[in-house]
Amino acid sequence: MTRVFALVGGVASGKSSVARAFEALGATVVDADAEGHEVLKDALVRQEIGKAFGDVFAPDASVDRAKLAAAVFGDAAKLEKLNSITHPRIRARTQARLEAALKGEAKAVVLDVSLLLESKAYEGKYDVLVYVACPEEERERRAESKRGWKRGELHKRQQHQLSLDTKRALADAVIDNGGSPEATQAQVERLWHEYIS
Secondary structure (H helix, E strand, C coil): CCEEEEEEECCCCCHHHHHHHHHHCCCEEEEHHHHHHHHCCCHHHHHHHHHHHCCCECCCCCECHHHHHHHHCCCHHHHHHHHHHHHHHHHHHHHHHHHHHHCCCCCEEEEECCCHHHHCCCCCCCCEEEEEECCHHHHHHHHHHHHCCCCCHHHHHHCCCCCHHHHHHHCCEEEECCCCHHHHHHHHHHHHHHHCC
């Protein structure tokens, strides 16, 4: 039986690096953020976004994610509008990927979905809920250095998600991703041995 691990955690906690650590052990990763990038390439989606938010495009007519984020984060109604355009499509693509992965040969599938618990769409679709822990100061540093966010952007985005205490309380396992990649890999291997082999 293929086990499904679902990752939750704070913004910039490093869920993707934890997913890669699972992948190194043979898991198939289903990444909703990657599906989100694909959805934003859809001409119909770009048309709806343009109608709702005006010029949030790069010179090549692709969606400029930084401009789009600036237009919606901090305004609940605009964020809800964006979510109504993108989320059903992202969910459909992600669920199709999950179903395809479950038909494959992998011993495990890792579901990396930012709003996994908030959406309720994935209830009953995973076996093990893994909370990826990382101190806020380190998350701020990563968001600034890797994503180019201004200080305070992390907090602004986090406000639209369940509290970290709630996510942690619901989890079956916790991985501390505030240290070295080697320390994270060792924790993932322990989980793998516990649930897979």
